[in-house]
Amino acid sequence: MSAPKRILILYAHPRSRTSIVQTQMRAAISGIENVTIHDLYATYPDFMIDVRREQALLLEHDVIIFQHPFYWYSSPAIIKEWQDLVLESGWAYGNGGVALQGKFLGSAISTGGTREAYLETGRNRFTIEELLRPFDQTAYLCGMAYMAPFVIHAGRQMDDGQLSGHAEKYRDIIMGLRDGRINPLKHLAENHTPSPDFKAAYKAAQKGEKNAF
């Protein structure tokens, strides 16, 4: 058994109070040991993101998850701002940018539309994983592995029981990732092959862990 993985949830919702689905999801994973929920809109209401602090947080965790409503086929604005500022060249990518290599990146999102709407034949024409390609590639460039996204479709149309069932499932996945019950390598996003940088860093980390025991 390996040590528990530390998980960072980067939570972004500009109108947190009006959200039903995201609030449930967030409640489901609150107060779990080794799971840090970081509410970006609450921490940086003026968008003045503290880059060093964010980088330090990233270093302290093994799995990074963007949790947010799926706005306009992407994330709310603050996540883009966060990426633009925190994922610096020379730190996250580029020459000497090795800080995040070997870590896992994931997305936990809620959509208004149904699953059917996100099919080639649906009104949104593309699948969720196709629309998440920018996140997929961001992970790749930073030497991280991008996991299959967790998606709750049309949560507002569900009854309480259904919705809490989905939230429970989210909690199970997070706990499983934390405890090693779920091997993230076996649940990567469609067509995502991690970069050689990831593989090397991941292997080195595994070895280091074994040696430690």
Place this chain on the structure above:
Amino acid sequence: MHFDTFLSGAFVYLAAAVIAAPIAVRLGLGSVLGYLVAGIVIGPAVAGFIKAGESVMHFAEFGVIMMLFLVGLELQPSKLWELRRPIIGLGGLQVVGTAAVIGLATYASGFGWQQAITIGLILAMSSTAIVLQSMQERALLKTSVGQSTFSVLLFQDIAIIPMLALLPLLAKNPVSESQAGTLIAGLPAWAQTLAVLGAVSIIILSGRYLMRPLFRMVAAAGSREIFVAFALLIVVGITLLMQQVGLSAALGTFLAGVVLAESEYRHELEMDLDPFKGLLLAVFFIAVGAGIDFSLIAKDPLKLIGLVTGFITLKLLVMFFIAKAVGMAKADASRFTFLLSQGGEFAFVLISFVAGLGILGVDDAALLIAVVALSMALAPLLMLFDEKIIQPRFAKVSQDGEADVIDQNDAKVIIAGYGRFGMTIGRFLLANGIKTVVLDHDAEQVESLRKFGFKLFYGDASRLDLLEAAGARDAKAIVIALKDREKSERILEAVRMHFPHLKVFARAVDRVHAYEYLNNGVDTVYREMFDSSVRLAQDLAVAVGKHPYEIHRAAALFRKHDEAIMRKAAKHQGDVGRIMDIVRAGRSEISNVLASDRGEEVVDETKAWLSDNRPDA
């Protein structure tokens, strides 16, 4: 001097100045030439209203002394350091080069080497009074050629110190006539040298440690006359001290000026002394004109004309050679040459000094004085020649070159009032590298803030001359940050009238004050309490459980909305009922606006999602 004769003398001088200067300026000759001619006219040679200018000269030299003090005030040690290369390089080249050439010519005409060196050095000086005044009138001071010329003048002014200290060493007879009344009379040469250096250090030390607290005390009294009196007292005091050790008072005051240049009272001093300086300088130029000894000319006109022509020609040649050697453009080189090719008022000081030391004979000294005075009288004509005849030839070429303006006072922003409000503004601008000049009328405030390293000056910001001195002409904006409404209003008036290009940013002490500014056309007005109240409310709302981002937007919206209401209400200033209506309507409006931003007013939004119309959740 009897009071009556003083009054009639003053009348003649003032009348001459008032008549001659405007005519000369209108004819495009510059005021200096006007004064000189007026001096010749009222002097013994022509009208004979005044006798030889000797006694007046002494009085008028005080104008030069004051000018040097003011020149010193303009020269913070830091600026001096910036100009170190032109000063030492160009200035050194000029003094050494001119002294060598003139010295050689003197030696060749049969003088001893001591006399040759002495005369060379004396004639190397140019007239700071004439050149600075002329440059000011032609607005040349901030151009690159102006800076070069100024550097040379400055080096000459500084070179006086070692000259006065070292010339006694050339004397065969150390006991001097002119120093008979001084404390150091009768001392051997080395002791006199020591005394000179000692006096200089006294001025520097007292300027550094004694004058600032004195100024603060005087300024705290809050009366302008006392301040002016104190400023004059300093100059007179230094003059007396210098006379006691037989040193040039101009030099002493110049030093004191440099020492005080970094003081917060600099602008105030400059303004208070400027009229005195101007008036006394006028008298000085008149006295120079009146003092030209025409009997000496009459005795041997050819010899004197030859000497003056030779002197000026040598100087012109050396200057031009130097200007070209340091790579000046032709137009600049010509200007530089014609500006500096005359004898200076320091020459008078030095001549009587060395005559006292016995280095020069009385006749030679008188001749030398006549040469210098005539060259000074001719200087404005030479400058005119350059300006009207030579410069036009370069006009086309130099248009690009002339744009080469060196900003000495390139402050972008003036802050009037440096209390709690203005200080924050100043700190922010400073932190962002925006050059700022600060004016405040509270002497103690100014003093305490300077300890924190702020660059600020003492004075009433509604005074035109202080605004001018602070660089209002070149600045982009002014912040009126006083809490005193009346003073703020006066500053606004002064700015509107004299510096309409300045963008005004105003502190309003309350809503009504803000209305006043808005109705006066000042759009950038800030209620002093408003922003901090909103910020506190914002943090408070978060502390009691509101979401930070929601409240962040709410605060921004509130701010915007309230500003709009204020602008609306300002149009009805005085109509209390109407304003109440607007404010009341605004209050309910803002609640709706905020609710709408929170997304609360659209009750049907969930339905919209249900119908799967929107891609978000």
